[in-house]
Amino acid sequence: xxxxxxxxxxxxxxxxxxxxxxxxxxxxxxxxxxxxxxxxxxxxxxxxxxxxxxxxxxxxxxxxxxxxxxxxxxxxxxxxxxxxxxxxxxxxxxxxxxxxxxxxxxxxxxxxxxxxxxxxxxxxxxxxxxxxxxxxxxxxxxxxxxxxxxxxxxxxxxxxxxxxxxxxxxxxxxxxxxxxxxxxxxxxxxxxxxxxxxxxxxxxxxxxxxxxxxxxxxxxxxxxxxxxxxxxxxxxxxxxxxxxxxxxxxxxxxxxxxxxxxxxxxxxxxxxxxxxxxxxxxxxxxxxxxxxxxxxxxxxxxxxxxxxxxxxxxxxxxxxxxxxxxxxxxxxxxxxxxxxxxxxxxxxxxxxxxxxxxxxxxxxxxxxxxxxxxxxxxxxxxx
Numbered sequence: 001x002x003x004x005x006x007x008x009x010x011x012x013x014x015x016x017x018x019x020x021x022x023x024x025x026x027x028x029x030x031x032x033x034x035x036x037x038x039x040x041x042x043x044x045x046x047x048x049x050x051x052x053x054x055x056x057x058x059x060x061x062x063x064x065x066x067x068x069x070x071x072x073x074x075x076x077x078x079x080x081x082x083x084x085x086x087x088x089x090x091x092x093x094x095x096x097x098x099x100x101x102x103x104x105x106x107x108x109x110x111x112x113x114x115x116x117x118x119x120x121x122x123x124x125x126x127x128x129x130x131x132x133x134x135x136x137x138x139x140x141x142x143x144x145x146x147x148x149x150x151x152x153x154x155x156x157x158x159x160x161x162x163x164x165x166x167x168x169x170x171x172x173x174x175x176x177x178x179x180x181x182x183x184x185x186x187x188x189x190x191x192x193x194x195x196x197x198x199x200x201x202x203x204x205x206x207x208x209x210x211x212x213x214x215x216x217x218x219x220x221x222x223x224x225x226x227x228x229x230x231x232x233x234x235x236x237x238x239x240x241x242x243x244x245x246x247x248x249x250x251x252x253x254x255x256x257x258x259x260x261x262x263x264x265x266x267x268x269x270x271x272x273x274x275x276x277x278x279x280x281x282x283x284x285x286x287x288x289x290x291x292x293x294x295x296x297x298x299x300x301x302x303x304x305x306x307x308x309x310x311x312x313x314x315x316x317x318x319x320x321x322x323x324x325x326x327x328x329x330x331x332x333x334x335x336x337x338x339x340x341x342x343x344x345x346x347x348x349x350x351x352x353x354x355x356x357x358x359x360x361x362x363x364x365x366x367x368x369x370x371x372x373x374x375x376x377x378x379x380x381x382x383x
Contacts, residue, residue, distance in 0.1 A: 024052055031055035037062045042075045051079050096172045096314035096334065097326055098158055102204055103317070104325040106145045107285070108277040108292055110204055113315050113326065121145050124321035125201075125330065143201070143293045143325075150318035152334060160309040161192045164302040165200070169327045172314055173306075178323070178330035180300060189332045197300035199330045203271055205278040212279075215249035220280030222246055229273060229287035230266040237261065253279055270295050297330065 031053055033039070039047040058080055078085045099114025106121025116122070124146040161169040169192065176189040177198040190196050208216060219232075222242070226233045236243040236259075246264060250257045255276060256267040266272050273291045282288070316334030317324055324331055 024049075024054070026054070028053070028055040030057045030059060032059045032061065034061050036060035036076055039079075040073070040075050042078075047075065096152070096154070096156060096175060096316040097331075098170050098312055098314055101170065101315075101326050102328075104202065104328075108274055108288070109281075110278070113317070114313075116148060116151070116315075116317065118148050118151055120148050122148060122317070122319060122324045123201075124319055124323045124325070126321055141297060144321065145293075146319045146321040146324070148317055148319055152316040152318075154314060155311060156314050157311050158309045158314065159192070160307045161303060162305045162307075163198065164304055167200075167301065167328065169198075169329065170309055171327075176332040178332070192303050192306060194303050194305065196303050198303065200298040200301045200328060201325050201330055202274055202298070202328050204328050205275045208279050212252050215252050216279045216281075218245060219249040219253070219276075220282040223276075223280065223282045224284045226263070227282075227284070227287075229276075229291055231263060232266070233263040235262060301329070 033050060039050050041047055042051070060076055060080070074085070097113050099112060101113040102110040103113050103116055104123040105111050105116075106123065108123070122145075123143055125141050125143050127141060156172050158170055159173045161171065163169070171192070174191055176191055179188045179190040179197055180199060190198075192198065222234070223229075223232055232246060234243050234246060243259075243263075247257075247259065250264065250266070253275070255272055258265045258267060266276065268275075270292055273288050276282070277285070277288055277292070318333050322333045324333070
């Protein structure tokens with residue numbers, strides 16, 4: 001104001017006689033609420049009294065060093081922008097794929113997400129111990145088997161994501177994918193947006209044609225009896241008919257190989273091993289497992305376009321490693337756990353995710369210097 005004015009400090013007698021309280025009967029230019037973590041429960045009288053105050057702009061502050069997961073800020077966020085954030089269910093439940101999404105299972109086959117059950121083994125990844133030759137103790141990512149601990153079902157809008165490799169992913173728009181690692185070796189998870197890159201782990205094997213089923217079964221049986229991946233031992237000079245049949249099966253299944261006097265070597269690394277495991281279904285998997293779970297991830301795949309794909313049922317997995325592989329790409333958990341009081345949505349646990357979700361209506365700042373260095377536009381409400 002241009003003219004000086006007297007400062008006025010008012011208290012309110014109680015939450016039930018607000019009509020006579022100057023705080024509630026006045027529309028204020030800006031409302032400053034300090035220690036706002038004390039109104040995280042909307043059912044308390046304190047929270048109801050603060051929420052009833054009319055103000056054009058709101059500033060909510062807290063400097064108390066306590067852990068605030070973004071999902072715990074829901075009462076405050078819904079007070080600031082009740083029109084946008086009116087449904088806690090939509091705000092908290094995240095990271096989902098449709099039931100037909102292929103999940104990489106512990107036996108190296110792919111199963112629709114809708115058929116996966118709690119306790120099933122799926123393929124995830126973790127950081128291995130630094131090797132003797134690692135630079136500055138950098139830990140590399142290794143695939144590992146992990147168990148499904150929780151499954152969450154709901155209905156939500158689905159998007160269709162097309163990548164530079166030609167692969168197509170269907171998921172919710174807020175599902176997070178591995179994009180790489182930061183300088184301090186921390187995982188970087190992002191939502192799928194144009195020009196962002198998602199880490200690809202494996203190509204899903206093509207479906208086996210009916211005419212190739214016999215060859216695949218024969219090749220799997222020969223491997224169980226004579227094989228140690230990637231070798232299929234067979235002396236061609238002594239068993240020419242068997243070698244001819246094995247060579248024909250490898251060719252029909254489009255598995256690259258080299259032929260020697262003592263048998264065949266399947267080429268193509270991890271991808272060929274996964275194709276072989278899916279098509280031939282051998283009982284002996286020890287050597288296959290050691291080959292599939294070792295080695296580096298594929299090069300990141302760039303997102304080309306994103307299109308709406310209707311609404312439908314989606315499912316979210318929680319695994320012991322915090323991740324899994326779906327659609328052939330490295331995916332983040334939703335981390336939803338069912339407790340005695342309901343679902344605990346710890347999946348919404350990253351501040352950058354919350355900032356992306358709130359951008360355009362609410363700004364979140366963690367440090368005092370961040371707030372003071374940038375005054376928000378008048379059209380924004382600040383927390």
